[in-house]
Each structure stands twice: as C-alpha cells, then as structure tokens.
Amino acid sequence: MDWLREHPEVKTIRIAAADLNGVARGKRVPARFAEKVLTEGTKFPYSVLNLDIWGEDIEDSPLVFESGDPDGVLLPTERGFLPMPWLDAPTALLPLWMFHPDGRPYDGDPRQALAQVVARYDAAGLVPVVATELEFYLIDDSGRTLRVPPSPRSGKRRTGGEVLSLRALDAFDQFFTSLYDACESMDILADTAISEAGPGQFEINLMHQADPLKAADDTWLFKMLVKGVARQYGFAASFMAKPYNMWPGNGMHMHFSVLTKAGKNIFDNGGDAGTDQLRHAVGGCLRAMPGSTLLFAPHENSYDRLVPNAHAPTGIGWAYENRTAAIRIPSSGPKARRIEHRVAGGDVNPYLTVAAILGAALNGIEEKLEPTPAFQGNAYDQKLDQLPGTWQEAIEAFASCPDIKSIFPAHLIENYLMTKRQELHYMAELSDEETVELYLDTV
Structure with missing residues (x-):
C-alpha cells in the first residue's frame, strides 16, 4: 500500500x-x-x-x-x-x-509454468540470465489498408524500411521519449532502440537480468505499454508476427546465459567456442525446437513469418555469429558468452517462450546432449531439419513432444492444445482482412 x-x-x-x-x-x-x-x-x-x-x-x-x-x-x-x-x-x-x-x-497459469522451470535451475545450483529483444511495427490502422503513420514531427509518412536509421527513429522521437519515460516509471529495463527493415518497424532490447520471471514480466508489460503509448499518439503498435506480406515479420529473440550461484558463467571457457555445457544447452534447445514451435509461433499468422529468406529461421540448426541460424552464439567477451534463440515471433506469450527455452536448455545440460555440428554460411542453403511449416503441424508436434511433457505441467499442455485446436478451426472462417484485424492489437 x-x-x-x-x-x-x-x-x-x-x-x-x-x-x-x-x-x-x-x-x-x-x-x-x-x-x-x-x-x-x-x-x-x-x-x-x-x-x-x-x-x-x-x-x-x-x-x-x-x-x-x-x-x-x-x-x-x-x-x-x-x-x-x-x-x-x-x-x-x-x-x-x-x-x-x-x-x-x-498449473494452467503460464507464469507458474515459468516459475517451475526456474525452480529446477535453483535446485541445480544455477541462475539463468535472460534478455529479450522485441520487434514491432507502428501502424496507421485508421483506413482499410495498413500503412506507416505520419511522423508526429514532420507529418510525413516514410514508405520504406531503413535499417539502423537515426532519421527513422527521430521521426518518432516524441513517441520514443514518452515510451522510455514510461518504461522508467514501470521499472522495465529498456535499452537500445533501432529502426528495422520494415517501414515503421523498430526493435527495443530489454536488459539482461538474473531473474527470468522479471524478464518475462518486463516483456509482457512492455508489449502492453508500447501498444498503449502508441494509441496516445493516434496510431497502433503491433507485435503481430507478419502484419505486411511484403515486409519482414516481428520477432522476439531471447538471449540467455547460465551462472553458478557464485556468479560464474558456465558457458564461458575463456575462448570463443564456449564450454561443453553451452553445446549441451544448444543440443537441448535444438531437440525441443519442433515441439516448441507452437509456443514460438502460436497463431495462424505466425507461419507467414517463418518462411525462407525472410529474416526468420526455418531450419533447425546453430552457428556462431550468424543471424540466419535458429540458434546463434553471438560474438562477445568470454564472460558474456551466451545463446541467442531466434525462432519466436513478437506474438508469443513471453512466459511460455522463456519457460520452453530455459527448460529445453536445462534438459540438454542435464543429459549432456551433443548438438548437430555448427554450420557456416546461409542457413537457408543448408540441409537442415525444418521447423513445422504449418500451424496444424506445429500443434501435432507439440502434442507428441517428450521435451514439452518434461518442461510443462500436463494440465497446461492439455489446455493449450484445446485452445489452439479451437482457434485453428474457427480461423478458417476469417478473411485475410479479418485475420489482421483480430491479431493487430490482441497479440
């Protein structure tokens, strides 16, 4: 009080x-x-x-x-x-x-599911350190066709994407100033903002923190906040996986490392390759990836993002410093050695996504799983096993995945499957325009 x-x-x-x-x-x-x-x-x-x-x-x-x-x-x-x-x-x-x-x-509460995974780490004497990166579009949805909103500064609309453009950021400077002020007041650890490849598309990174529950809370609250502040300025903000067919989708990349209770990064071997435990964590994430896809791509529109050559992974593989990979090991100082999981869209439930990734990684560490060899080059040109390509395939993979059963309570799995099967059935009745209208604000 x-x-x-x-x-x-x-x-x-x-x-x-x-x-x-x-x-x-x-x-x-x-x-x-x-x-x-x-x-x-x-x-x-x-x-x-x-x-x-x-x-x-x-x-x-x-x-x-x-x-x-x-x-x-x-x-x-x-x-x-x-x-x-x-x-x-x-x-x-x-x-x-x-x-x-x-x-x-x-057991049907997604935050409780993440708490159970965190408790497993605690029992093993380990502390996950988690950060998320969220992409979103600013959208004028006042007409029949979605388009970039006019800049509050100039009143002009920018029609193309501008990667890492200060001009694109400055066009919405008032919005971002309000957003960062609001993050400060809500104790959401928002870090760098950049412009992305789509028109009106931006990404904001949330800071690493040794509390996965707070990291997921911050992500959930941040999505709510971005949408609310955008409406104050007369436009929408959307984390929908693919609001525009011709432009890249929105992802939610998750970075994580794992520390001992004494603060040592178990992925750090003093060099670029990382430790056996890093490889084992990657192995766990790769093994669970087909069954986890329904959590990383939970909606019909999610699968429009997961297509080749669209800045989103389709193959189940890993690589060092390679943004075409589903799992990337970023270049960094050894003490910051970490895993970046790049499959999830912006439309996910962050509690379930963080739980799925951390749970799969811990399974890999505990079972000493060896991943497939790291690849080099363009992931889309590799002969990799593929993620489920449709919503239906992802639902069935989730239902039969042993890793999912080891990470999540049976009650949550049953509820989630019933939810997604019902949505799959009724989404078939919607037009493309009705689909966009449904997902634009809700996810």
Missing part, C-alpha cells in the same frame, strides 16, 4: 494476469479497495486463463461446464503496483498469478 499512499492521485487500479495467449485478463477496482486485494487476493474462474484469442471459452473444456466453472485465487506477484502511463486518468496495475484455494500454484 505504500506505493498507493505515495500516489494519492491514483483512484482506480487494474488487477490482471496473463492467459495462455499472453492476453491480460482482469478487473477494474477502486483504489480504496486495493488493500483487500493485496491481503486476500481476488477470484477469477480457472477458465479465464484458458480463453481463445477472441476471449471465448474453450468448447468442451473440463474447466467450464463439466466442473461448474470454479474459481481460482489470484494473488499479487512480487512486482507490486505499477503506473499505467498510457491511460488518461492516473491508474495503477497490480499483476497477479493464480493459485488453488488451498495455496497450491495453479
């Missing part, structure tokens, strides 16, 4: 948790009732964390009619109250996660 006492201007709060698609589900509460939420939590039906992308119940889910649609208990995460700078009225957000009434974590 100290934060609210320091901010008496805040009259309402939002309490919210992430569902399986990463969509924030929650309530609006008058600030004077906040102490009750802090001490007692609140209740949502378990089914609320298992809605489809339209926000509809999953048909025939045992969480709904079969069980009477019972409530779980949502308690505040360690994050506490955060300002919501994109709203006109002073408002605070209180992030939540779900438990059973007897205090057990609810």
